Amino acid sequence: MAKDEMDDLLPDKDAAKGFYAKYEPKEILGRGISSTVRRCIEKETGIEYAAKIIDLSNDSNDAGVGGKTMLEATIEEVHILRMVAGHPYIIELHDVFESSTFIFLVFELCKNGELFDYLTSVVALSEKKTRYIMRQLFEALQHVHGHNIVHRDLKPENILLDDNLNIKLTDFGFARAIKPGEKLYDLCGTPGYLAPEVLKSSMFEDAEGYSKEVDIWACGVIMFTLLVGCPPFWHRKQMVMLRNIMEGKYSFTSPEWADITEPTKDLIRKLLVVDPMKRITIKEALEHPFFQMMLWDQDIAPLKRSLSGSSRRLSRISQMALEMKSRTFNARKMFQYAILCVRAMVRIRRLRFTPEPLSMDVARVDPYRIKVLRKVIDGCAFRVYGHWVKKGEGQNRAALFENTPKIELKHIYVSNLSR
Numbered sequence: 001m002a003k004d005e006m007d008d009l010l011p012d013k014d015a016a017k018g019f020y021a022k023y024e025p026k027e028i029l030g031r032g033i034s035s036t037v038r039r040c041i042e043k044e045t046g047i048e049y050a051a052k053i054i055d056l057s058n059d060s061n062d063a064g065v066g067g068k069t070m071l072e073a074t075i076e077e078v079h080i081l082r083m084v085a086g087h088p089y090i091i092e093l094h095d096v097f098e099s100s101t102f103i104f105l106v107f108e109l110c111k112n113g114e115l116f117d118y119l120t121s122v123v124a125l126s127e128k129k130t131r132y133i134m135r136q137l138f139e140a141l142q143h144v145h146g147h148n149i150v151h152r153d154l155k156p157e158n159i160l161l162d163d164n165l166n167i168k169l170t171d172f173g174f175a176r177a178i179k180p181g182e183k184l185y186d187l188c189g190t191p192g193y194l195a196p197e198v199l200k201s202s203m204f205e206d207a208e209g210y211s212k213e214v215d216i217w218a219c220g221v222i223m224f225t226l227l228v229g230c231p232p233f234w235h236r237k238q239m240v241m242l243r244n245i246m247e248g249k250y251s252f253t254s255p256e257w258a259d260i261t262e263p264t265k266d267l268i269r270k271l272l273v274v275d276p277m278k279r280i281t282i283k284e285a286l287e288h289p290f291f292q293m294m295l296w297d298q299d300i301a302p303l304k305r306s307l308s309g310s311s312r313r314l315s316r317i318s319q320m321a322l323e324m325k326s327r328t329f330n331a332r333k334m335f336q337y338a339i340l341c342v343r344a345m346v347r348i349r350r351l352r353f354t355p356e357p358l359s360m361d362v363a364r365v366d367p368y369r370i371k372v373l374r375k376v377i378d379g380c381a382f383r384v385y386g387h388w389v390k391k392g393e394g395q396n397r398a399a400l401f402e403n404t405p406k407i408e409l410k411h412i413y414v415s416n417l418s419r
Contacts, residue, residue, distance in 0.1 A: 016097075016102070016104075018097050019051070019095075019097045019104045019106075022042065022043060022044070022095070023040040023041065023042055023043065023049065023051065023095075023106065024040060024041045024043055025038050025039075025040045025051065026038060026039040026040055026041065027039055029050060034054060034055045034056075034058065034070060035052055035053060035054045035055065036052075036053045036055075037050055037051065037052050037053075038050070038051050038053065039051075039109060040106070048109045049094055049095075049106050049107060049108060049109050050106070050107045050108070050109045050110070051104055051105070051106050051107075052104070052105040052106075052107065053102060053103075053104055054070065054074055054102065054103040054104075054105070055101070055102060056070055056071050056100070056101050056102060056103065057101050071103070073173060074103050074105075076176075077172050077173050077175065078093065078096055078105070079177075080149055080172045080175045080177060081093040081172055083147050083149065083177070084143060084144050084147055084149065084172075087139075087140060087143045088166070089136045089137070089139055089140035089143075089166065089167050089168060089169060090140050090143065090144070090168065090169045090170075091107055091108060091110075091160065091168045091169065091170040092107065092108040092168075093105060093106070093107055094106045094107060094108060107170070108162075108168070110160035110161055110162045110168050111162070111163055112160070112161035112162065112163065112165060113160065113161065114156065114157050114158075114159065114160060114161075115133070115156040115157075115159040115160070115161060115167065116155070116156035116157040116159075118161060119156055119225070119226065119229070123229045123375065123378040123379065124226070124227060124228050124229040124256065124378075125226045125227065127227070127260060127261065127264055129226075130223060130226045130227055130264075131290065131291060133159075133167055133226065134219070134222075134223050134226070134291075135286070135291055136166060136167045137154075137159065137167060137169070137219060137222070138219065138282050138285055138286050139286070140167070140169045141154075141169070141215055141216075141219065141282055142282045142283070142286075144169070144175075144215075145212045145215070145282065147177070148177060148178055148179065148180065149172075149175055149176065149177050149178070150175060150176050150178060150184065150211065150212050150214065150215060151169070151172065151174070151175050151215050151218075152174040152175060152176065152184075152188055152189050152214060152215070153171060153173070153174040153175075153188070153189050153190060153193075154169075154193060154215055154218035154219065154222065155190050155192075155193050155218065155221075155222065156222060156225065156226075157171075157190075158170055158171040159222075174188045174189060178211065178212075182211070183208065183209025183210060183211055184201075184209055184210055184211065185201045185202075185207070185209050185210075186201075187199075187201065187202035189214075189218075191238060191241065191242070192221065192231050192233060192234050192241065193217075193218045193221050193222075193231075194214075194242075194245060195210065195213065195214040195217035195218065195245075195276070196217075196245055196246050196248065196274045197209070197210040197213070197214065197276050198210050198214055199242060199245060199246055200246070210276065211276070213276035213277075213279050214276075216271060216279055216280065216281070216282065216285070217271065217272065217276075217279065219271055219285075220232075220268055220271025220272040221233070221272070223267070223268055223271065224250070224268055224272070227256070227260060227264065228254065228256040228257065228260075229256070229378065230254075232250035232268075232272065233245045233249070233250055246274075247274070248272060248273070248274040250272065252265055255374065256374070263288070263289040263290045264290050266288075266289075266290070267280075267285065267288045267289075267290040270284075270285075270288070271285065
């Protein structure tokens with residue numbers, strides 16, 4: 001192996017000694033400005049992990065949020081990760097190796113990657129899948145807030161998916177432990193997910209600051225994005241986007257929202273409240289009707305099979321009926337009748353959400369109005385732009401990517417003409 005390759009593999013022998021004695025590094029999973037993430041295998045157990053190698057060689061006193069150096073920020077992140085450890089929906093920090101120039105953080109490996117990548121592949125999620133993910137996110141956040149910690153950078157890129165598609169909240173680089181009643185004033189996070197009070201804290205000297213409620217706002221943005229594939233406040237002009245956030249200006253008028261139920265929209269409205277004191281709490285969010293298991297959200301076929309004629313459960317019901325010597329009351333027939341009534345109510349309730357049948361007349365005038373065609377259009381657009389594409393209500397998430405595809409398509413068109 002060449003010396004340069006050895007130096008790249010072992011950037012700091014003092015820091016790497018313990019790490020490489022315990023782990024075998026594999027391929028690179030990702031790169032950051034001052035860090036690299038590699039898959040690695042623990043030699044003793046054969047278990048796979050993700051090792052984040054942080055380069056401190058360019059560290060300076062004015063780096064990072066709040067004037068903290070990279071080393072100080074990393075130490076604080078490790079401290080916070082250890083405080084919130086043990087929750088099933090929060091990333092687990094397995095090991096730490098430190099030297100003067102490098103820090104090795106060894107995390108559990110989430111093979112399904114970021115929620116962001118999963119979302120870009122499917123464009124949008126169903127209410128059922130959104131409910132599954134958001135419940136886990138709220139439970140993870142409840143645990144974090146229970147330790148008086150604010151995450152401050154919640155977004156799909158910082159939510160990983162494990163082998164069973166359960167979430168793992170990660171990247172606590174902007175997280176801060178606060179005292180009860182303490183307010184923060186730093187401007188940090190990702191623009192599209194910033195809460196109004198964070199923006200006010202950076203704009204006005206007399207601002208009141210912000211606290212844990214900023215994470216709840218970000219949950220509203222994430223939930224909105226999961227359901228329709230585009231965020232509520234995004235605009236290609238950042239100043240317009242920030243003004244929309246400050247005013248809480250968004251809408252449910254795009255075609256995708258026609259298929260989404262009212263309880264879902266109601267929860268988003270209560271999450272995206274400009275006044276943090278009026279914003280819904282995590283406890284209230286988890287008790288919201290959106291998270292209550294409805295019978296019409298379930299497949300009743302297993303229930304019907306379990307109560308078939310040969311079912312021991314049904315036999316027990318029959319035995320109870322005989323024991324009660326009730327000759328005029330037939331429990332089995334009444335139960336079947338109740339199921340039919342519930343199914344009828346479900347069908348009536350779902351009538352307004354039932355997609356309209358395919359029609360060539362509608363397809364010629366407005367193809368995006370038909371749900372089946374809408375998914376095809378979104379899928380094709382993503383393949384062209386390599387990003388979400390949503391046009392409507394002034395949104396166009398592919399605006400930053402438009403020039404390249406147009407040039408490529410024009411080049412292909414010109415090449416075909418020359419032939």
